[in-house]
Amino acid sequence: MDDPLKRAIAPRKNVRSVLLVALALVVLAVLPQLADMFEQPAMVSLATRIIILAIAAASLNLALGYCGLVSFGHAAWYGIGGYVVGILYNHYVSGDPLFGLPLGTDQMLITLPVAILVSGLFAAVFGALSLRTSGVQFIMITLAFAQMIFFFFVALKAYGGDDGLIVRRRNSLPLIDTRDGATFYWICLVIAITWFALLRRIVSSRFGAVLSGVRQSERRMAAIGISTYRYKLVVFVISGMGAGLAGALMANHARFVSPDMLHWTQSGEFMIMVILGGAGTLLGPAAGAAVLILLESQLAAFTEHWQVILGPLLVLMILFTRGGLSGLWKLLRGGLNG
Amino acid sequence: MKLKNSISAAVLAFLVAGPALAQQPLKIGMVTTLSGPGGYLGQDVRDAFNLAIELEGGKLGGAPVQLLVEDDALKPGQAKEIAERFMKTEKIKLLTGIIFSNVAGATVPDILDNGGIYVSPNAGPSNFAGKECHKNYFVVSWQNDTLHESAGQNATNLGYKKAMVLAPNYQAGKDAIAGFKRFFKGDVVGEIYTRLDQTDFAAEMAQIRAAKPEVVFQFHPGGLGIAFMRQYAQAGLLTEVPMVVAAPSLDAVILKAIGDAALGVNISSHWNSDFDNASSKKFVAEFQKKYNRMPTYYASQGYDTALAIAAALKATGGKVEDTNAFSAAMRKADFQSVRGAFKFGPNQHPINDWYSLKVEKGADGQLGIVTKGKVLEAHSDFYAKSCKI
Amino acid sequence: MSLLMEQALNGVQLGVTLFLLAAGLTLIFGIMGVINLAHGSLYMIGAYAMAAVAAKTGSFLLAFPAGLLAAGIAGVAMEYLVVRRLYARDHLDQVLATFGLILFFNQLTTILFGRQPLFVEIPDFLEGSVMIGGIVRYPVYRLAMIAVGLATAIGLYVLIARTRLGMLIRAGATNREMVRALGVDIRLLYTLLFGVGAMLAGLAGVMAGPILSVQVGMGEQVLILTFVVVVIGGIGSIRGAFIGALAVGMVDTMLRAYLPGVLRQLMAGPDADALAAGLSAMGVYMLMAIVLLVKPQGLAPAHG
Known part of the structure; x- marks a missing residue:
C-alpha cells in the first residue's frame, strides 16, 4: 500500500463511477431481452462481435497503451487463437490424429485454454525477438513476423489455405447450449468481464506501475535496477494471450476461420480501435471497438459509399480531441462543468 | 469517465438501429462486394438484378419485390453479420449476391442452417457442390471448376x-x-x-x-x-x-x-454479349440503355439469377415461406436463360x-x-x- | 545466363519503382516525424489523374505532368488541412487520422471514376522491346522506368547534398528544433517537402499506370512494401531508401524466379511450387526481420 508508484496511478474511486459500471453491466446483461423488445434480434450477434473485438483491442492496449509497445502484428495472435479452435474442431469431426495423437475436440473448456496457451507461446517466441528493437523498428518487426505467419496460413493447404476452415458447429460446454445466440453472447460477456477485471488488476498492480514507468522512460526504469526486457516480454505475452482468446471466441462466433484474421489490415483495425477509444485507458478500447463496428455497420446500411463519411469522421475525431473517445468525453465533460 | 463510454455506446446502438419497416413487398437480400478492387463484379450483379426487376415493373414473377443490397467489403465476417441482420431483423428468407468463394464459404452455411434459401449469382465453391450440397442452395453461375x-x-x-x-x-x-x-x-x-x-x-x-x-x-x-x-x-x-x-x-x-x-x-x-438468343439480346440492349456500358458476364449471371427467382416466385404465387415448395419450383429452372439451354443438375448447379x-x-x-x-x-x-x- | 540478366533487370525495375514511393515516405517520416499511411493514396491519385487526362486528350505528354501535379496538389492539401495539425502529436494519432484519409480517398475515387479499373496506354515511343548487348530482350517501357527512377535518385541526391533546401532538409532530419530556432520558416519547408514527397509517389503511380491495373486500393497494395523499404534502408535516409528498395526488389524477384526450381529438386512438383510461392511471399519480411535484428537503424541510417 505504501508503494508510491502504485499510489500515483491508482484509479480515483468515486460512487458515481461505480454506479455507472453497475448500470452498464445491467444493460449489457439484459441486452438480448432488449433486442427482442425492440425487434432487433441481429443486435445480439453484433454485440457479441463487438465484445470479442473489445477483448482483442483491450489486450493490444495493455501492450500499446500501458507499456508503449506499439505492436502492428496482433492479428497474428488473434488468428492463431482462431485457428486453434478451427484445427481442433476439424480433427474432432474427421477423427484424423493431430501430431499422431487423437487430439481433436469441440469442448470449449479445452479449446479456449489451448488457444490462449498456443497464442501465448507464439507471442513469447516472436516477442522475445521483436523486443530487441524499439520504437518504429518494433512496429515494423512485429508486422514482419505477423506477415510471415499470415503467409504460412495462406500456404497451409491442409487447413483450407486461403479459403479458411469452416467450424460447422460452435464448441460445446457441459450443460449449456452454446448454439443459442443469446447464450453465446452471455458466455462472451462473462469472459470479457473477467478479462477486463484481470487487466484492471494488472495495470493497478506494482507490475502495472513498472509498465507505465517503462512507457514514460525506459532508461529511468533500467537505472533503478529493473530489467525492463523481462517486463516487456511478459506484458507482450499476456497481450498476445488475450488476442488469442478473442480469436478463439471469434472462431466460435463466426464459425469460420481464414487467413483474413491474420492480415495486417486486421492488426491495423485493432490499433484503430485502441486509438479511437483512447490508448492507455481501461475501457477506451472497448468503446473504440463498439463505435467503429457500429459506425461501419450502420453507415454501410445507410449508403454504399459509407467510407467517404467514416474516413473524415475519424480524421475530425483525431484533430479535435486528444486521446480519441476518452478525449472527446473529457472535452464534453469539461465543457459542461466549466 | 471511461465507464460512461460503454453506456453511451450501448445507447447509441439502440438509437441508430431504428424499428423495422412495415413489410409490404417481398424482400430479397443481396450481400455483395461493392468496395475495393473487386467492386465492379458486385456492381454488375446488382445492376443486372435490378434491371430484371425494373423490366417487370418492380416485380419478379408477378410478385412485388424489394431488393436490399449491402456491401460486404470482401470481409467474410461482415457478410455474415449482414446476412444475419437480413434474416433476423428484416425477416428475409431469400438471399443472393455473394461474389467471392471465401465470403460464400463463411456465410452460406449460416443462411442454410437458419432455414434460408441462397441463390448464388457468382461464387460456386467445390465444398458446397459435392457431399455438402443442400436442397436450399442453388448456383445459377457455375461450379468454379x-x-x-x-x-x-x-x-x-x-x-x-x-x-x-x-x-x-x-x-x-x-x-x-x-x-x-x-x-x-x-x-x-x-x-x-x-x-x-x-x-x-x-x-x-x-x-x-x-x-x-x-x-x-x-x-x-x-x-x-x-x-x-x-x-x-x-x-x-x-x-x-x-x-x-x-x-x-x-x-x-x-x-x-x-x-x-x-x-x-x-x-x-458460358455467355457472351453477342449471343444470338432473344433473352440475351434483350438483356444486352436494355443493360446498355440503362447503364451506358457493356454488361460483363457477371451481369448476365445477376440477370439470370433474377429470372430464375422470378420463375420460382411465379410458380409459388410470390411466396417463399414454404421453402420446400420454393426450392421445388426453383429446381425446374423454368426461365429463358441468356445463355440459352439451362437446367440444374442433381446438386442444383447449372448444366449448360x-x-x-x-x-x-x-x-x-x-x-x-x-x-x-x-x-x-x-x-x-x-x-x-x-x-x- | 540471359534469363538471370533479365531477372536482374526486373529486380532493378521493381526496386526503382519502390524507391520513388519510399523516397517521399522516408523524408516525411524521418524529417517531419509523421507516419503517413495515406502515402499510397497519393500514388493512386497520380495514376488516376494520369489515366483520366490520357483518356480525355490522348496525349501521354500531357497526362504525365498532370499525374504529378494532381498528386502534388493532393499532397499539399493533405498537409495543409490535416497533417500539419499532427506534427506535435503521437504517432498513434497520425496512424488513425491518415487511415481515415485512406478510406476517404478510396471511396471518393470510386465515386468519381467508378469501380471499373481504368485503361492507360503505353505511349508509342516506348512501345515494344529491344535487345540489350545481344543477349536480353527487354521491354522499352521498363527500361524507361529504370532510367526515370535512376535519374530521380540522382536528382534527389543533388538536391539534398548540394542545395540550400537540401541543407535545411538534412538539418531538419538531424535536429528539427534547432532549424526552427534558427528562424527558418519550418512550416513552409514542411509543406514543400510534403508536396515533393507526394509528387514522387505520384510519379511512381504515373509510371506504374500503363503496366499495372489502375484501380481503387492500388495504394494499399504497395504501402506496406514501401514501409518495409523505408525501415530496411533506415528512416529519413534517401540513400537508405535507394539501397533498401533495390534489396527488396532483388530479393522478391529472385525468390519468385528461382525458389520453385530449387525446391523442385527436393520434393514433388506441385508441393514445391506451392511452398515456394508461400516462402517467396515471406521473403521480403524475413529480410526486414533479419536487418532489424542485426542493424536496428537500417542499412544506411540518416544520421549517427
Whole structure:
C-alpha cells in the first residue's frame, strides 16, 4: 500500500463511477431481452462481435497503451487463437490424429485454454525477438513476423489455405447450449468481464506501475535496477494471450476461420480501435471497438459509399480531441462543468 | 469517465438501429462486394438484378419485390453479420449476391442452417457442390471448376500439346489449375503460383519465355488479370505464345482496361454479349440503355439469377415461406436463360454449354469478344455425382 | 545466363519503382516525424489523374505532368488541412487520422471514376522491346522506368547534398528544433517537402499506370512494401531508401524466379511450387526481420 508508484496511478474511486459500471453491466446483461423488445434480434450477434473485438483491442492496449509497445502484428495472435479452435474442431469431426495423437475436440473448456496457451507461446517466441528493437523498428518487426505467419496460413493447404476452415458447429460446454445466440453472447460477456477485471488488476498492480514507468522512460526504469526486457516480454505475452482468446471466441462466433484474421489490415483495425477509444485507458478500447463496428455497420446500411463519411469522421475525431473517445468525453465533460 | 463510454455506446446502438419497416413487398437480400478492387463484379450483379426487376415493373414473377443490397467489403465476417441482420431483423428468407468463394464459404452455411434459401449469382465453391450440397442452395453461375475445365478443353480443341499454367497461390487458383488439367490432353510443362497481392509479373514472364510452351493458361481475376495481360503483351509474349483463359481472366471490363494487349486471346465462357438468343439480346440492349456500358458476364449471371427467382416466385404465387415448395419450383429452372439451354443438375448447379471466344477487332476497329463455337455441350460438374439431395 | 540478366533487370525495375514511393515516405517520416499511411493514396491519385487526362486528350505528354501535379496538389492539401495539425502529436494519432484519409480517398475515387479499373496506354515511343548487348530482350517501357527512377535518385541526391533546401532538409532530419530556432520558416519547408514527397509517389503511380491495373486500393497494395523499404534502408535516409528498395526488389524477384526450381529438386512438383510461392511471399519480411535484428537503424541510417 505504501508503494508510491502504485499510489500515483491508482484509479480515483468515486460512487458515481461505480454506479455507472453497475448500470452498464445491467444493460449489457439484459441486452438480448432488449433486442427482442425492440425487434432487433441481429443486435445480439453484433454485440457479441463487438465484445470479442473489445477483448482483442483491450489486450493490444495493455501492450500499446500501458507499456508503449506499439505492436502492428496482433492479428497474428488473434488468428492463431482462431485457428486453434478451427484445427481442433476439424480433427474432432474427421477423427484424423493431430501430431499422431487423437487430439481433436469441440469442448470449449479445452479449446479456449489451448488457444490462449498456443497464442501465448507464439507471442513469447516472436516477442522475445521483436523486443530487441524499439520504437518504429518494433512496429515494423512485429508486422514482419505477423506477415510471415499470415503467409504460412495462406500456404497451409491442409487447413483450407486461403479459403479458411469452416467450424460447422460452435464448441460445446457441459450443460449449456452454446448454439443459442443469446447464450453465446452471455458466455462472451462473462469472459470479457473477467478479462477486463484481470487487466484492471494488472495495470493497478506494482507490475502495472513498472509498465507505465517503462512507457514514460525506459532508461529511468533500467537505472533503478529493473530489467525492463523481462517486463516487456511478459506484458507482450499476456497481450498476445488475450488476442488469442478473442480469436478463439471469434472462431466460435463466426464459425469460420481464414487467413483474413491474420492480415495486417486486421492488426491495423485493432490499433484503430485502441486509438479511437483512447490508448492507455481501461475501457477506451472497448468503446473504440463498439463505435467503429457500429459506425461501419450502420453507415454501410445507410449508403454504399459509407467510407467517404467514416474516413473524415475519424480524421475530425483525431484533430479535435486528444486521446480519441476518452478525449472527446473529457472535452464534453469539461465543457459542461466549466 | 471511461465507464460512461460503454453506456453511451450501448445507447447509441439502440438509437441508430431504428424499428423495422412495415413489410409490404417481398424482400430479397443481396450481400455483395461493392468496395475495393473487386467492386465492379458486385456492381454488375446488382445492376443486372435490378434491371430484371425494373423490366417487370418492380416485380419478379408477378410478385412485388424489394431488393436490399449491402456491401460486404470482401470481409467474410461482415457478410455474415449482414446476412444475419437480413434474416433476423428484416425477416428475409431469400438471399443472393455473394461474389467471392471465401465470403460464400463463411456465410452460406449460416443462411442454410437458419432455414434460408441462397441463390448464388457468382461464387460456386467445390465444398458446397459435392457431399455438402443442400436442397436450399442453388448456383445459377457455375461450379468454379467448370470455368477452367472449359479452358482445358478449349486448349485441347485448338490442338496445343505443351502448356504452361499460372494462377495465384490460393484455393481458387489451385482449383483453376486442377480444372484445366482435368480436360487438357497435352503436357503441362510448368506450373507457376503467383501471389494474390502481386502487381509485377516480370519474373514470371521471363520464366514463360525460357520454358517456350505452345500455349499459356492463366487465371488472374480482376485487377491481377489486367496487370498480367498488359505485362504479357509488353514482354512481347503475346505474339510468341498464344494464351487460353477462362472467362474471369478476361471479362468486358478487363478487356477495356487492357486494350490491344488482349488481341487474339482465346477465352472460354458460358455467355457472351453477342449471343444470338432473344433473352440475351434483350438483356444486352436494355443493360446498355440503362447503364451506358457493356454488361460483363457477371451481369448476365445477376440477370439470370433474377429470372430464375422470378420463375420460382411465379410458380409459388410470390411466396417463399414454404421453402420446400420454393426450392421445388426453383429446381425446374423454368426461365429463358441468356445463355440459352439451362437446367440444374442433381446438386442444383447449372448444366449448360460452354463456348470458345476470341478477342478480335471488329469492322469498326473496336475490340470485342467474339463467339467462335461450342467447347463443351450440356456440361455438368465434377462434384455433382457425390451430391445426394 | 540471359534469363538471370533479365531477372536482374526486373529486380532493378521493381526496386526503382519502390524507391520513388519510399523516397517521399522516408523524408516525411524521418524529417517531419509523421507516419503517413495515406502515402499510397497519393500514388493512386497520380495514376488516376494520369489515366483520366490520357483518356480525355490522348496525349501521354500531357497526362504525365498532370499525374504529378494532381498528386502534388493532393499532397499539399493533405498537409495543409490535416497533417500539419499532427506534427506535435503521437504517432498513434497520425496512424488513425491518415487511415481515415485512406478510406476517404478510396471511396471518393470510386465515386468519381467508378469501380471499373481504368485503361492507360503505353505511349508509342516506348512501345515494344529491344535487345540489350545481344543477349536480353527487354521491354522499352521498363527500361524507361529504370532510367526515370535512376535519374530521380540522382536528382534527389543533388538536391539534398548540394542545395540550400537540401541543407535545411538534412538539418531538419538531424535536429528539427534547432532549424526552427534558427528562424527558418519550418512550416513552409514542411509543406514543400510534403508536396515533393507526394509528387514522387505520384510519379511512381504515373509510371506504374500503363503496366499495372489502375484501380481503387492500388495504394494499399504497395504501402506496406514501401514501409518495409523505408525501415530496411533506415528512416529519413534517401540513400537508405535507394539501397533498401533495390534489396527488396532483388530479393522478391529472385525468390519468385528461382525458389520453385530449387525446391523442385527436393520434393514433388506441385508441393514445391506451392511452398515456394508461400516462402517467396515471406521473403521480403524475413529480410526486414533479419536487418532489424542485426542493424536496428537500417542499412544506411540518416544520421549517427
